[in-house]
Amino acid sequence: MNTPNELVPSDVSPHWRRWRGRDWFLAAIPVLLAFGVAYLHFSSPPPAISLDTYKQITLGMTQTDVEQVVLARPGGYGAFWGPGETLREGEVEPAWWVRWGSGYGLLYVGFGTDGRVCAKRLEYHLHATPSHPEKWSVWRRLVERSVPEREPWAIYDPF
Secondary structure, three states: OOOOOOOOHHHHHHHHHOOOHHHHHHHHHHHHHHHHHHHHHHOEOOOOOOHHHHHHOOOOOEHHHHHHHHOOOOEEOOEEEEOOEEEEEOOOOOOEEEEEEOOOEEEEEEEOOOOEEEEEEEEEOOOOOOOOHHHOOHHHHHHOOEOOEOOOEEEEOOO
């Protein structure tokens, strides 16, 4: 036989039915907060890829400094239809590259073994207008977040 302190599955069910609306609301708050934090963690606002951004990135910057200029984590945020104009700076062969991509262009930043920018490259269309997400309102930047793809998409046509 069951002792008075043991819970039997049939005893739990009535407990849930006795919850009031306030109890359900209070139980839902941590779940909604967890989903919100996960959304903000895994998503990112679109990058500010433009000629101005390219010029703001200087040799010797750290990756954190570059991400503050670009305003997004590295990755692909849309397909770039190329080829386009290409700008390059830096003569040293980088140890690794970090890339951002959008419909406006592709931004490559190379880092040396010391973790500082040693090269950069921008592919873009001369007559395309960048979207300038850095000028968007906070609400628009929050709503228009996306999960960046690992590598930017670049589609090159021979024409």
